[in-house]
Amino acid sequence: MxxxxxxxxxxxxxxxxxxxxxxxxxxxxxxxxxxxxxxxxxxxxxxxxxxxxxxxxxxxxxxxxxxxxxxxxxxxxxxxxxxxxxxxxxxxxxxxxxxxxxxxxxxxxxxxxxxxxxxxxxxxxxxxxxxxxxxxxxxxxxxxxxxxxxxxxxxxLAPGRAPHPHAAEVAAGPIRVTWGIHADGFDPAIRQRFVEESFVISNQIDRMGVRLTDRANVFAGAGILSLVSDAVVPGDVQILGDGTPIVLMRDHQPTGGYPRIATVVTADLDRLAQLRPGSEVRFEPITVAHAQELMR
Amino acid sequence: MTPVILPIGDQGLLVRFGETLTDEANLAAVALASRVERAGIGGVVEVVPNLISVLLRYDPRAIGFERLAGEVRLLMAPAGEQVEDGVERSIEVVFDGEDLDELAEVTGLTRDAFIAAHNARPLRVLATGFAPGFIYCGMHPDALAVPRRQVVRRQVPAGTVLFAAGQTAVTSTPIPTGWHIIGRTGFRNFDPGANTPTTVVAGDRIQFEAVAL
Structure with missing residues (x-):
């Protein structure tokens, strides 16, 4: 075939x-x-x-x-x-x-x-x-x-039994994150604004990452420095030197040297991937234990 | 240098040794990665040594973050413990990189003296994995430490030998880079068709050798 x-x-x-x-x-x-x-x-x-x-x-x-x-x-x-x-x-x-x-x-x-x-x-x-x-x-x-x-x-393959296809319920609400490996390096006021303000999905989205537009200038002038690089996991929210946030996705770079303020939880990463350019997105911090419960 | 253990996402644990790249921090990371791997902790699905940190990816259905953190603490090497040296290798390099003259000038050496100083002793592989088969080697003495370039090159080919920040790096795939180009090699540390796609591991020792064109 x-x-x-x-x-x-x-x-x-x-x-x-x-x-x-x-x-x-x-x-x-x-x-x-x-x-x-x-x-x-x-x-x-x-x-x-x-x-x-x-x-x-x-x-x-x-x-x-x-x-x-x-x-x-x-x-x-x-x-x-x-x-x-x-x-x-x-x-x-x-x-x-x-x-x-x-x-x-x-x-x-x-x-x-x-x-x-x-x-x-x-x-x-x-x-x-x-x-x-x-x-x-x-x-x-x-x-x-x-x-x-x-x-x-x-x-x-031999055919298997399958349910009748039906549309999935689309979840709404903020995208949940756990605080990232460099969250403590950000000023507390910036961390607070990261979870209070909304961001917009930009036109620059691909399998490597989803670039966000920081309308509220949460990270403008945050003095982002590059660090000794660490391993990256999907969902890491990395802040570039010019203050642009990028959520790293399935084809992410294996390591990264820019600070990561948060990591999108596994249960919400698929939903984030489907948000079209122009969509508003808010982030809500939860615990690792809660994120793991959501995976079940 | 107290190691910090922190979550990275909901399926990862990161152990970081300090904030800056030092031999001590790197040795500690490489040693811990090897201890964790040998310990075979149930639920750990991947152990990745980085320059000054170790990533453990785990299956939260099999082990929780706190329990894993506890296991990792028990595996921390006593300070100053001797790490077994990895495999010794030699990599032949044609030192004809376009940034060599500039580097010689910055370090106050002739081109030949710079190359000789670069190859004076074997370097340790500090980390792998920035790109497929990419290796970082170090550390050079302070006299050879030169910062990265201001301008990033959009792409250098596989087999490019790079130099910056007291380290030498070797590419195995085309990548963009802000490092200086000092030479090229036929050595490739990446074969996606092989059982083990990369053969060089952190902790190996590499002697770079100058060869003619």
Whole structure:
């Protein structure tokens, strides 16, 4: 079974659970920007292969070249058409040979996912098929998918029982954080304003990081100095020398030398990834124990 | 130098030895990472030594932050404990970097004397992981310590030998850098197809050797 990409928005990549445990080699884990939606899409198939396609706001179109394939879609809110016929979102469909899938921009979110009932035939690199945009490895030749690319698939998995696809409840409220490894280096007044003021998701978002606009000038003139570099984890909120806050995401730099005031909790990182440029975001500090309860 | 143990996110614990890069802090970080790894604490999924800190990633379903912090305290080496030296390696370098003349001038040496001083003794690998296969080596004596460049180069190729802040670094992938370029090497510390993608580890000792073009 093969599919041919007809149109791809920027940063369309192959992702799977990622390659954690490689930081000392200089490789961050990658994996889906919105892990919850990636998992949900797999759940609608019952038996999904490990790797899927992550697409971005502009969507994706592809042609099923031969055989049929079962696939499921979830993440954000996109407009989906199969052979010109509108479908629900999220959904599960069986595509026959010659089917054309058009994913068009929708009402919400930055990232959507397609999972398949068979494995995408790309090499496993360092234990994973995930594309690392920062290291340029994994996935499809280490790069984003583009028009004309052909993806080959393995044999179909035995079908599993799966619930009927339904939309997820979208959580609201502040993005919760634990205080960061350099929080004590910030003036208490700046820490207080960090949790009182709101920030705006800028246009500069990618798999490495989400740059925020600091409208209230919380960090302007904060005298940010670079430090001896430490390891980075996804969700770290790093403040650049000019006062720009960046939330480091799945393809983060492995180490960082700018101060990190906070770390977005695991339970809220997927939601942050889906916030579109222009969205307002507030941060609320919670304890590590609370953050761990939220993961369950 | 009292180590500080603090959470980094909800699945990480960071142990930091001081605020500045010193041999003592780096040795302590490398030693702790190796002790933690050998201890095989249940729930710890990754141990990453950095320049002056160690990251432990853990599975909170298997171990809590406080309990892990307690285990780590028990593993702190007594001050001044001798760390076993790592593997000895030698890396051949063509010293023809575009910043060599400037560095020679700043350090008050001739170009050849600078290269000789640079290679005078083996350097310790202080840390890895800034980029795939990237290694930091140090520390050079104070006489050779030169700050980073004002201007960042957008990209230097794999195999570039860099110099700044009392250290020498070797790239294994193209990266942007504000460090000075002193040479290039055919040595690569990154093979994504290998079982162990990088072979140089913190604590190894590297002798740089000048070779002709």
């Amino acid at each position: 093969t599919i041919r990409i007809v149109r791809a928005g920027p940063l369309t990549t192959i992702q799977d659970a990622g390659r954690p445990g490689q930081l000392r080699h200089g490789i961050s884990a990658s994996g889906p920007m919105d892990r919850t939606s990636f998992r949900r899409a797999g759940g609608w198939l019952g038996a999904a292969s490990s790797a899927g396609i992550e697409f971005t706001q502009a969507g994706l179109s592809f042609l099923v070249e031969d055989e049929g394939v079962s696939c499921a879609f979830d993440g954000g809110d996109f407009t989906l058409k199969v052979d010109g016929v509108s479908q629900l979102w999220p959904t599960r469909v069986v595509l026959g040979p010659g089917s054309v899938v058009d994913i068009l921009p929708g009402g919400a979110g930055n990232y959507g996912y397609i999972r398949f009932d068979r494995e995408i035939d790309v090499p496993v690199v360092m234990g994973s098929r995930a594309t690392s945009s920062i290291a340029g490895l994994g996935g499809f030749d280490g790069r984003a998918l583009g028009k004309g690319d052909v993806l080959r698939f393995g044999a179909a």
